[in-house]
Amino acid sequence: MVLLMFSNSLPSAPRSFSLDKMATPAVPASAPPATPSEAPAAASSPASASAPAPAPASASAPAPSPAPAPAPSPAPASSSDPAAAAATTAAPGQTPASAPAPAQTPAQSLSGPALPGPFPGGRVVRLHPVILASIVDSYERRNEGAARVIGTLLGTVDKHSVEVTNCFSVPHNESEDEVAVDMEFAKNMYELHKKVSPNELILGWYATGHDITEHSVLIHEYYSREAPNPIHLTVDTSLQNGRMSIKAYVSTLMGVPGRTMGVMFTPLTVKYTYYDTERIGVDLIMKTCFSPNRVIGLSSDLQQVGGASARIQDALSTVLQYAEDVLSGKVSADNTVGRFLMSLVNQVPKIVPEDFETMLNSNINDLLMVTYLANLTQSQIALNEKLVNL
Amino acid sequence: MASRKEGTGSSAASSSSTTGAAGKGKGKGGSGDSAVKQVQIDGLVVLKIIKHYQEEGQGTEVVQGVLLGLVVEDRLEITNCFPFPQHTEDDADFDEVQYQMEMMRSLRHVNIDHLHVGWYQSTYYGSFVTRALLDSQFSYQHAIEESVVLIYDPIKTAQGSLSLKAYRLTPKLMEVCKEKDFSPEALKKGNITFEHMFEEVPIVIKNSHLINVLMWELEKKSAVADKHELLSLASSNHLGKTLQLLMDRVDEMSQDIVKYNTYMRNTSKQQQQKHQYQQRRQQENMQRQSRGEPPLPEEDLSKLFKPHQPPARMDSLLIAGSQINTYCQNIKEFTAQNLGKLFMAQALQEYNN
Numbered sequence: 001m002v003l004l005m006f007s008n009s010l011p012s013a014p015r016s017f018s019l020d021k022m023a024t025p026a027v028p029a030s031a032p033p034a035t036p037s038e039a040p041a042a043a044s045s046p047a048s049a050s051a052p053a054p055a056p057a058s059a060s061a062p063a064p065s066p067a068p069a070p071a072p073s074p075a076p077a078s079s080s081d082p083a084a085a086a087a088t089t090a091a092p093g094q095t096p097a098s099a100p101a102p103a104q105t106p107a108q109s110l111s112g113p114a115l116p117g118p119f120p121g122g123r124v125v126r127l128h129p130v131i132l133a134s135i136v137d138s139y140e141r142r143n144e145g146a147a148r149v150i151g152t153l154l155g156t157v158d159k160h161s162v163e164v165t166n167c168f169s170v171p172h173n174e175s176e177d178e179v180a181v182d183m184e185f186a187k188n189m190y191e192l193h194k195k196v197s198p199n200e201l202i203l204g205w206y207a208t209g210h211d212i213t214e215h216s217v218l219i220h221e222y223y224s225r226e227a228p229n230p231i232h233l234t235v236d237t238s239l240q241n242g243r244m245s246i247k248a249y250v251s252t253l254m255g256v257p258g259r260t261m262g263v264m265f266t267p268l269t270v271k272y273t274y275y276d277t278e279r280i281g282v283d284l285i286m287k288t289c290f291s292p293n294r295v296i297g298l299s300s301d302l303q304q305v306g307g308a309s310a311r312i313q314d315a316l317s318t319v320l321q322y323a324e325d326v327l328s329g330k331v332s333a334d335n336t337v338g339r340f341l342m343s344l345v346n347q348v349p350k351i352v353p354e355d356f357e358t359m360l361n362s363n364i365n366d367l368l369m370v371t372y373l374a375n376l377t378q379s380q381i382a383l384n385e386k387l388v389n390l
Numbered sequence: 391m392a393s394r395k396e397g398t399g400s401s402a403a404s405s406s407s408t409t410g411a412a413g414k415g416k417g418k419g420g421s422g423d424s425a426v427k428q429v430q431i432d433g434l435v436v437l438k439i440i441k442h443y444q445e446e447g448q449g450t451e452v453v454q455g456v457l458l459g460l461v462v463e464d465r466l467e468i469t470n471c472f473p474f475p476q477h478t479e480d481d482a483d484f485d486e487v488q489y490q491m492e493m494m495r496s497l498r499h500v501n502i503d504h505l506h507v508g509w510y511q512s513t514y515y516g517s518f519v520t521r522a523l524l525d526s527q528f529s530y531q532h533a534i535e536e537s538v539v540l541i542y543d544p545i546k547t548a549q550g551s552l553s554l555k556a557y558r559l560t561p562k563l564m565e566v567c568k569e570k571d572f573s574p575e576a577l578k579k580g581n582i583t584f585e586h587m588f589e590e591v592p593i594v595i596k597n598s599h600l601i602n603v604l605m606w607e608l609e610k611k612s613a614v615a616d617k618h619e620l621l622s623l624a625s626s627n628h629l630g631k632t633l634q635l636l637m638d639r640v641d642e643m644s645q646d647i648v649k650y651n652t653y654m655r656n657t658s659k660q661q662q663q664k665h666q667y668q669q670r671r672q673q674e675n676m677q678r679q680s681r682g683e684p685p686l687p688e689e690d691l692s693k694l695f696k697p698h699q700p701p702a703r704m705d706s707l708l709i710a711g712s713q714i715n716t717y718c719q720n721i722k723e724f725t726a727q728n729l730g731k732l733f734m735a736q737a738l739q740e741y742n743n
Binding site for chain 1: 469551552585602640
């Protein structure tokens, strides 16, 4: 097992680098002209750059007034955009597309040659539920004494988003001053996974826990060697604030130009995507929330139809309630909702009753005939077995 | 396979405790009830299987994978799974074994149960009862008594409800497979009909508390499903396809029955001929004796009348019978659902008028 040991030798490292609330664009906005020269240098030696970087960066970071991140994004984005367009050595004009997202920073890609631009594919991370279930499961199976689990995220990159479709956990040890991650294992697992789905790339890594620590920075370092601009996903399994918050970050350089650069994790939007069948699977699994010992069985077909129609009934009763409220004046009428209701009522097809009767009867006849044939076939083969075995 | 052996080693301990707990006191593969009464699956496994098919399975190809878990009393708990790569190259066999071993070794490092408890496969319109499946499941069940095969039907799932079924071979069938004797006589002796081939084990899905929390989060954050395929009336395509497959199978079965009948007829004709020959021989011998000549030597009848080869029963009839049965079951479930939906549509229309 080859371990890569990072030792955290920072003199006065700040506690956390998840500076969501910091005015992220303000700092680099002043920096753009000088940073292009920094970018290739930073890219070539990421390890050395970020290790001593946080120290001076912490001095510069508290300096700008903490304004909420989304607000100042439009203004500095425009100022940093031309600089960004000029700055990216390897980015063929990809930055303007990703400008509208919150907390845009100029093109400081950590890795040099591979995918260009600040963040390949825009600012949206699409997660499949299987990832989260995997993460929670590996958290439940963690070793004694481990406070959190980490692992690799796999998926595909799209023009507009990044889709994470698979993940696996990687054993690691964490203590006060050092972090050891089993890289060999990660490589092996990735190779194995590639055999099944050759289209999946390493997109980043995940960690459980509700905060980003310095160790995260170091681990992120490693992953930036594997993937261009990796994503970092945190799943809060300690349930702070009573919620399991799921957040995604990408790291960006920050700091005063000319000095050592720091690393900052900027948040990304997380969306959940489902395949159709996944949606159905998740709906079914969700039912365990309601049963006392968290166990459900798979129901028979008619029961499922009953369940689905019960759901529609609930939806309809909500709509009815709304309509009554509007009529009695409790809620003010909304035209768009009214239009939706109108189209809903009109969707029930208006057919001449005789025609409908004919259609209904012919369909029922078809189904009954097929059932009869199926039963006949079954009895036929049963009979055949008996005859042959005589 | 080394992995299976250690799986066997550890599950031998568990299976002996299983049989002990069930109060049978017999060894592995004892007759009577099978060792697994219920299969408990983690939500994670369901999601992984769905995802695997969605991404890698196209059309009629099946996707397969391995199930990991453990056995608790008479329950088989499946806690994780990993997919198998498709068969593309010729040297896939060697890679498979190695792939499996590597995967299980790696998974052990992250504390995932590395006991091999079964395998899963996707199916196309319910046509999964093949000789290959039988062989695979037999080898699994032979090595690990409690293993099951999970059949996932993606097309039925896409229509609105998760279709996941767990099957095992009955002990009777295990006996026959062990002998590797699939002739009609052996099957008759074992009294095996298509109903006694596979047994379905009920499935329950269980989630841990943390996963439940995750589910609540997802429910809050994701958009409401706007597709209600389960209530759609336009599903006759599925019925058509299933009926088509059913007709094919029935054709095959009728061909096989014809073959079997021919065989029976030939055998009985041969018996008659043998009988006649013997009689003639006896008569001749008696005549010769009366004339004082030495009797003709007894000839080996079996050389004169070569017995016909009985047709292989196992492949065609049983599997066709079992497969036809599965199709019929599917059709009946489907029609039940659709009838319900039609009556609901009727109620809606009556109210409208």
